[in-house]
Amino acid sequence: MSEIVVAGIGAVSPAGWGVPALREALARGEPLPPARLARPGWDVPLRARQVPPPQPRPSFLAHPRLRRTSPVAHFAVGAALEALGADAAQGSPGSRRLGIILCVMTGCVVYSRRFYDEVWKDPAIASPLVFPETVFNSPASHLAALLDTPAINYTLVGDPGTFLQGLALAADWLASGRVEGCLVVGAEEGDWLLADAFRHFARSVILGEGAGAVYLRRERGSESAVRLDAITSPQLFLPSQPRTQAAQRMRAELNACAPDDLLVEGTQDSPRFDAAELAAWRDWTGPRVAPKRIVGEGLSAASAWQCVLAIDALQQGRARAATVSVVGCNQQAIGARFRI
Known part of the structure; x- marks a missing residue:
């Protein structure tokens, strides 16, 4: 990509x-x-x-x-x-x-x-x-x-x-x-x-x-352009793969993240929905933001906001790479990475 x-x-x-x-x-x-x-x-x-x-x-x-x-x-x-x-x-x-x-x-x-x-x-x-x-x-x-x-x-x-x-x-x-x-x-x-x-x-x-x-x-553009670097496989929620395991497998596909990358997560102060994602990223020590905590659970709009904010952070020079983590309501865990 x-x-x-x-x-x-x-x-x-x-x-x-x-x-x-x-x-x-x-x-x-x-x-x-x-x-x-x-x-x-x-x-x-x-x-x-x-x-x-x-x-x-x-x-x-x-x-x-x-x-x-x-x-x-x-x-x-x-x-x-x-x-x-x-x-x-x-x-x-x-x-x-x-x-x-x-x-x-x-x-x-x-x-x-x-x-x-x-x-x-x-x-x-x-x-x-x-x-x-x-x-x-x-x-x-x-x-x-x-x-x-x-x-x-x-x-x-x-x-x-x-x-x-x-x-x-x-x-x-x-x-x-x-x-x-x-x-x-x-x-x-x-x-x-x-x-x-x-x-x-x-x-x-x-x-x-x-x-x-x-x-x-x-495009083969400027070195300063933000690029879509990777998107993980969708890890489906199944009887054989519960939310926690799906989130962990999504995280495993993004193991190339650097410690200073920005993490844009989908948590929202809801223990039921947040637990799997928090467990998957519990060892993350870099910067992180959670837009749903500020603007609410926007469903498909919320994951779009996550990507927009990740890209905006790179364009504003606040990070060189950003990871988006989405553990959905009822279907899948999936992640993406953007970089300069």
């Missing part, structure tokens, strides 16, 4: 719109206050960390494809355009070979809940305009239309580790010449339905929403 370089990064998070807002929130080290979400039929609200409204309102939200879309599409497009930078305007319409890989776990839950709520109450008046926004690949379709790219476009559905699988797939597309550049986006949106669902498994988990994007290209 030595020729796969990071051409740009983008983020939308509870800290705000843009990578600088996420970076500053991590630098402060204080968990962002959660919002209160009203749950129908309950007096006590649920908690979640939500993305604040953008100031000023981005012009892309006026695009015809985005006027009736759910928040997850807005987040995905916002992060993707930041990652693309000036490349967003390059190339003639319909001719660019820009691949798109969207990674989600829950997807368009806001409009899905709204649609089925309308069907349940009165099928005769359930809005057909809402239904297209309930499918998993809706945000990726909107993003491709906005960028006017007819190139290959995938949506991967899985736990947070799926974002790293998306990076591996993008590297394969670039190496085989299927695309000239590839956007990998992890995005999720919050809703009381999700907050209630996670409450049944771990009440200490506070969900977050937003998106992260990594723009990859195949």
